[in-house]
Amino acid sequence: MSALTVAVIATAGFSPFHFSVPCIIFGQSMPQPDLFCVEICAENPGVVMSDMGLSINVEHGLELLDTADIIIVPYWNHPEEKPSQALLDGLIKAWQRGAEVVGLCLGAYVLAYSGLLDGHRAATHWEYEQDFIERFPAVHLDSNSLYTSDERLITSAGTAAGIDCCLNIIRDHYGSAIANRVARRMVVPPYREGGQAQFIERPVPVSTRDSKMNELIEYLRRNLDKPHDLDSLAGFVSMSRRTLTRHFFRATGTTLGDWLNAERLQRSQELLETTNISIERVSEMVGFQSPVSFRQSFKARFSVSPSEWRRAFRGPAPVDVDVK
Incomplete structure (x- = not known):
């Protein structure tokens, strides 16, 4: 069996942590190198700057989406900013030909803007729950889950939940034994109990006007x-x-x-x-x-x-x- 190609999309102003999660999990943390092949792509190949001043040099453009088995949008900077039509069309075509399309944290917004999530379950960071619901009423937002998987459309909650989500992708393809070995190498639990509810701030009102x-x-x-x-x-x-x-x-x-x-x-x-x-x-x-x-x-x-x-x-x- 040949290695599955994982295309990680770099966007201007990306978060280094979010971006590194799929690169590490599907790359250097794998117990053997022939399971996944990680490639980085961008709409405009070349130097892409992060939100922290770090930069990466990206060789591939969005043509990588035409052949990748798993496509990951690790982050999106602005929920109110609609991605380019070229990126959205690339994700739609990839999913239609059978690829898995993944949105980690606010990357779920990109999938939602494409329309792929309409009628499907999705997750995103709990702080953006109401905004997401208002923007995409056709999407079934799961406010509690750390990640969701619905017909090759995979989304995760915020930040560290991206790790849970990527480990689950490994589990789906190669079983728990491989996923557990990756988790041990990263010194993280292979599976976390509960969901976002344990992290959501829902303060009880301190006082009222009455x-x-x-x-x-x-x-x-x-x-x-x-x-x-x-x-x-x-x-x-x-x-x-x-x-x-x-x-x-x-x-x-x-x-x-x-x-x-x-x-x-x-x-x-x-x-x-x-x-x-x-x-x-x-x-x-x-x-x-x-x-x-x-x-x-x-x-x-x-x-x-x-x-x-x-x-x-x-x-x-x-x-x-x-x-x-």
Whole structure:
């Protein structure tokens, strides 16, 4: 079996890290040299400058897209900038003849601009989720996955997720054993649990314009460990259940139950990252009825367990306390 040709597209202002990921993974990190052949191409061959002042000398033009087995757009600088028609046409023709077309991080925008992703699943950096959805409503954006693969259209989430994506391409072509060997050489996990949800910042509103709701929010934050129901909270703010529900949604943009669950999970993240408190005690402190319900809610929101979160995000010297 001949080596698969991987064409990595260099664009003006490219990110050296993003660009190096496929070059390293499919190149020098491979356990044997006859599996992939990495070639670099650009719309305008010659010197291409990165966003950091580094430059590379590119020999091949976009004609490489006519024969490559795997074509990778490792990055794109500006989501609002539509790629040239020559690049878009080259990607379309390549996919139509059977090549795999890959967009890492914001490279997914290039595939989306081409129309190839219409009706398909895709991923991109979580910070651009809303922008991507608004620009490309025909694309099924998967906001959680680290990478997606749908009919030879492959996309990844931001930055390091490109490594996960490229390892998965190796896994698809040559199996887990080869992918695992590459991961070991790079000193990275061959497969990461969970998805982007564990990295997305979704802060719970600190305050609102409604003083009554601010008073309620402060009370709830001081008493996360206690059970709460709509009747008692309505009494706390001297409102009917219906009025409280309406005012709270207007002030926060979410329901009281969803807000409370998000606040409890956010507090649990802090405790998992900064203390040695047991999972069971964390569950109790943030107000879940049982450790089982806590684990289920945590996994549903972040796609990883509380223990996995702690291993991933806890600092080197967590505080050994039991907050009351």
